[in-house]
Every structure is written in structure tokens, then in C-alpha cells.
Amino acid sequence: MGSNLQSLIQNAVAGEPVSPAAVSSGGLSESEIPAIASIAAEATAQRERRFELLVIEWKVQRNGYSSDPLELAMCIPYQKIIAMGPEVVPLILRELEKQPDHWFWALNMLTDSNPIAPGHRGDFSKMVEDWLRWGRENGFLPI
Numbered sequence: 001m002g003s004n005l006q007s008l009i010q011n012a013v014a015g016e017p018v019s020p021a022a023v024s025s026g027g028l029s030e031s032e033i034p035a036i037a038s039i040a041a042e043a044t045a046q047r048e049r050r051f052e053l054l055v056i057e058w059k060v061q062r063n064g065y066s067s068d069p070l071e072l073a074m075c076i077p078y079q080k081i082i083a084m085g086p087e088v089v090p091l092i093l094r095e096l097e098k099q100p101d102h103w104f105w106a107l108n109m110l111t112d113s114n115p116i117a118p119g120h121r122g123d124f125s126k127m128v129e130d131w132l133r134w135g136r137e138n139g140f141l142p143i
Helices: 003-013 020-025 030-064 069-073 076-083 086-098 104-111 124-137
Strands: none
Touching (some): 030 076, 069 104, 076 104, 086 104, 086 124, 104 124
8 A cells, every 4th residue: 555545544544534635646536535434434433442442441440449540540441542542532531521530641641731720630520621621622522
């Protein structure tokens, strides 16, 4: 597979739109865009399913852990979620919105951001609100 085509597919999998100009520079015809979109959709579905399974595994495994956020973040499934890379940030934020939990470490590692206001540290619900606001402001969640 040519490097232009490979790059085009990787960008599509990352959620970037496939433009006709990118297709022609990749040596493809516009009729091949649906195939690339299909590959991207399948990769996205697989990533989302892996994330969901790791979330379940994390919640099951951490039952033996204390409520210490550092210990929760050191669970292997949590670390595997972080290892999935920045593409999971929207998934984590949606999970945080749906069922608030200790996602702060992962979000900080994946985004290199910390939107938690100094006065909110230690207040779980305010920390959740700060991250969800950050997610909306940065286009990871709908406004």
C-alpha cells in the first residue's frame, strides 16, 4: 500500500474527513471514498468496543482497590485505555458524562491539560463539571 494511501486511511480512521483533493493526491478515484469511509467506520467501532470492554474490566478489577485515585489509575485496564491514545478522549468524556468516575488521570495524560479550577480540587462533582466543560469547549462533546 502506498504511503499516501496509508496516510489517507489513517487520517480517515482518526476521524478526519476524506476530501476529493486528498483522494486524488493519494492516487485514488472519488468512487473509492466509500471504501475508505467503511474502513474508518469499522476501526472506530472496534476502538469503541475495546474501550467499553476495558471500562467494564476496570470497574470489575478495581473492587479490590481503595478509593485512592492513584491506585485506581494504576489498574491494568485503565492503563490500557490510556495506551489507546488521544483518540479515546471523546469516549472517556462521554463515559464521564454518562457515569462520572475517576477519569481525571487519563484525561490529563491524554490531553496534557488540567482544566480543574484550583478551588474545585477534591470536589468530585466540580472536577467532573470542569472536564465536561473543557470537552465541550474543545469540541470533544456537543455543546
